[in-house]
Amino acid sequence: MLQVSRIKAEKNNIITALGKRGWSSDRMAILDQVIELDNSRKSIQTENDSYLSERNSLSKEIGQLFKAGKQDEANEAKKKVELLKTQIAETEEKLGRAVSKLEELLLEIPNIPHSSVPAGQTDEDNEVAKPWSDALPELGSEALPHWELATKYNILDMKLGVKITGAGFPVFRGKGSRLQRALINFFLDEASKAGYEEIVPPLLVNADSAKATGQLPDKEGQMYYVEKDDLYLIPTAEVPVTNIYRGDIVNVADFPIKLTGYTQCFRREAGSYGADVKGLNRVHQFDKVEIVQFQHPDQSYIALEEMVQHVEGLLQKLELPYRILRLCGGDLSFASALTYDLEVYSAAQKRWLEVSSVSNFETFQSNRLKLRYKDADGKKQLAHTLNGSALALARIIAALLENNQTEKGIVIPEALRSYTGFDIID
């Protein structure tokens, strides 16, 4: 959520920036609506505060009059307050309406893209920030996609998931299960080495948390919801981990705050079926290690690069061909100012699979979180938040299975062998 003060101060910049996201000039009218509504909100509040102030001083007077035994004067004053109360009820209702309408409008405005974000509408327009310079792996014609390899080696059973739960809930078994666990431990160890504190958060969150990181109201249909307890299953560890600092005022000296967490992630992905989402390409439940940083605004873009490098390091150790995309304005998520997607080449499917998305949200999330720090002058400022997948398992496994298939079986990359305890799946 953008701050109203920023919309007022930087309206023209914001118009340019939203243009990058493909906003038409009609939609830009919302900015003026916000400014106008905020001005009227202020004048209503000023009015209301003066009524409240009057009521408070009259009430005090009444108390003193009663004590002095001046019943008549006291009753006179009571009548005045009686009138004021009607007035207050009216202005308070107006104020409440203005505040909620303002918030409604603000929730419709996405984050301002960073200056380096390329213009463009769709994923076709994303910029390849770092291409894969070597030759892409070529497999023979007998190469199998991961869902067939999974059956061949009995390490993953999608049909069993259908029986137990429904479509999109994979069941890993045997070496597939071990591989899963190995990757989780590998990713967490690497994050710890990079200075991230490990967190095991709750997998269900309340509405306040979901709202603070932007899942509500924007992506309500994306989350599984437990009605009886009014809780949401997390779509990513970002939600509970980022909310650790909701409402906090931290010390500048605490920056950078670096957290990592492994969780299972649950996404309804309503209405998506077809070849693109076959096997592990898109599932309702998957495992992911997430990295999160809270940063001083001056440092956040340095941190973003560092996070991308961390994820690159993981892919290098797993010996997977990857490329890095800088998302264009149209493909950028609602809350993000700058996002790098890391994609891994899946040799059997002959396509790039997104395995990580690393973003700087600047103050967009922290404004909802109310996460602040005190600057050198003791003034409170919003912190910057960043997060990235490091990494999402399902698609990594898909790529590992496909790219590493040989006649003898699926070869486990060197870096993982101490975690898996075996070097081939056969």
Next chain:
RNA sequence: GGAGAAUUGGCCGAGUGGCUUAAGGCGCUCGCUUGGAAAGCGGGUAUACCUCAAAAGGGUAUCGGGGGUUCGAAUCCCUCAUUCUCCGCCA
């Protein structure tokens, strides 16, 4: 799940309708004092919003959350949440 008790500032804690501008203490911080330190003494020490060109100052709200009663609520009522004790169930 049932019964009872509780929730006050960074922390402890007083406060049963107007004397609260939330006492007192601890912590933190600044100053005085000192050769230096401790002790002592004095000051400061929540958040959001409004007002003000800015600062200073002023106003409003917040005593777990929400709602209500009242001229007036930390205090009374309703409701929800959380914590503790006991019972039940349980990996």
